[in-house]
Amino acid sequence: MSSLSRELVFLILQYLDEEKFKETVHKLEQESGFFFNMKYFEEQVQAGEWEEVERYLSGFTKVEDNRYSMKIFFEIRKQNSTTLRGMHRAAFSLPSFVKRRWKLFVIAQNSSEKVDIQ
Secondary structure, three states, X not given: OOHHHHHHHHHHHXXXXXXXXXXXXXXXXXXXXXXXXXXXXXXXXXXXXXXXHHXXXXXXXXXXXXXXXXXXXXHHHHHHHHHHHHHOOOOOOHHHHHHHHHHHHHHHHHOOOOOOOO
């Protein structure tokens, strides 16, 4: 993307922020990948909004990109499952959640490439 296009995206982000279009700002940040709003990310982590944390981060990196990304997503999913377990939701099937969300990490662990997730 050209320098002019990047500047235009930043101006749009600034305008949206000034006009209090918070969700739109974060969606454009995520979709453009130009600006990672650390304050917003920290607020979501502190609020325990793990699905939004993962969704926002996925606009900038994917689990498969590198081992550091995998570690970050692993920790987010681990915290999310810990939070869910602590909530004791009877209607929610934790085993199916775990199976679905952790499948990628199991595949990576069983692959020939060793992934250190500590």
